[in-house]
Amino acid sequence: MSSIKQNIEQVISQITSATEKCGRTADSVQLLAVSKTKPIVAIEEAIDAGQFAFGENYVQEGVEKVQHFATSPQADKLSWHFIGPIQSNKTRQIAEHFDWVHSVDRAKIARRLSEQRPEDMPPLNILLQVNTSAEASKSGVTFDELATLADEIAAMPNILLRGLMSIPQKADDYDSQYAAFHALAEAQKALKGKHPQLDTLSMGMSGDMEAAIAAGSSIVRIGTAIFGARDYGTKQ
Template identity: 45%
Template sequence: MTQMSDDLAKIRARVANALAEASRDADEVLILAVGKQQSADAIEAVWAAGQRHFAENYVREALAKMDRLIDLDIEWHFVGRIQSNKTRPIAERFDWVHTVDRAKIAVRLNQQRPPSRPPLNVFIQVRQAGETRKTGVNPSSVEELARLIDAQPRLRLRGLMTIPPADQLPEHNAEHFRRLRELKARICARGIMMDSLSMGMSGDFETAIANGSTCVRIGTAIFGARRTEAD
């Protein structure tokens, strides 16, 4: 577990350096530790090193960890594909969702968010490269979905999220990150306010920070290789 603490410290140092090189403030980027297929013990070890924001890709796996770690002050993010039949536990248990890509999902999350909880923080997932196997809304449809989400009282629209093609080199992802930043700026100029860009993972987060990311999703660079299988 000491290795994970050391790796988290290295990520924090690299994020700080990337922010300095981009002439950005030291607190402008949230590091999100992605615990996909990692144990609850591993998450607790990273929490003990000072990490508070954690992400999960699978609902059932996430709920088991949440129950196991219920006494820890963790903010939970959902970063996986959203199935219609899984929106209720996402709405009830998570604090942030990064992968909203259609109106039906947004409406269901709003309807199922408990009134006792703060509005659910939402990102729109944008599919920029025309990849048919990847979820996400096309850039031309983002504003329409953003307006719908902005009108939901139990949701809070925070920004846009993207995942560049997996077969590209990190330096080639800069164009995707730049376009997402520009899309967010255009939509904000039309009166729909957003404050965040969720972009950048273990292999390209420094490039993402250089292009305006405010949230980087780091898994293996903190936890190491994935240890278990999830359904």
């Protein structure tokens, strides 16, 4: 059985290979280790391997991990990303503990995050989740609604609009994967005229990472390939 360190090295090798194929530098893509449901000891092993950015889907679990590592020797290097669905009654915990939020798709949620972000913390980095495949079962703003939402959120204090995120409809072929990611990248380009600070595209997981990187992803979200199969219990 491979170790978390070996898994991280393998994923980084895949990222490097994908960036080379499309003429990008390896450091233009950040690896976000999705550590949801994984224990502290697994995250410690990843940190020891040089991984410092972690993604969490469940608020209480994520906050507990952030608090645990707040006093660790590597605390200043760590970056915590909330990537799951956001309930209104959880926004304060997210605003007070995380560095990034990838899954904002409503002005109401952004406004709460803005109001609840502590004044002594840096602005909370915000990505707008876009439903690129228009699936009823998926969260995310539509392409048609995106510009209006971006304008509204960009004007809010204590948060900083940084880019877009998507979880496209599952596709096994490269061309379909690339088309969905390219559409998101084009949407971000269209927004940059008015919002030049947009510099982040969070898209791509283990099965479609190569297509995402070719389309311009700057953050790939990888979980099982690093930590192994997840044990889903009652999370909040």
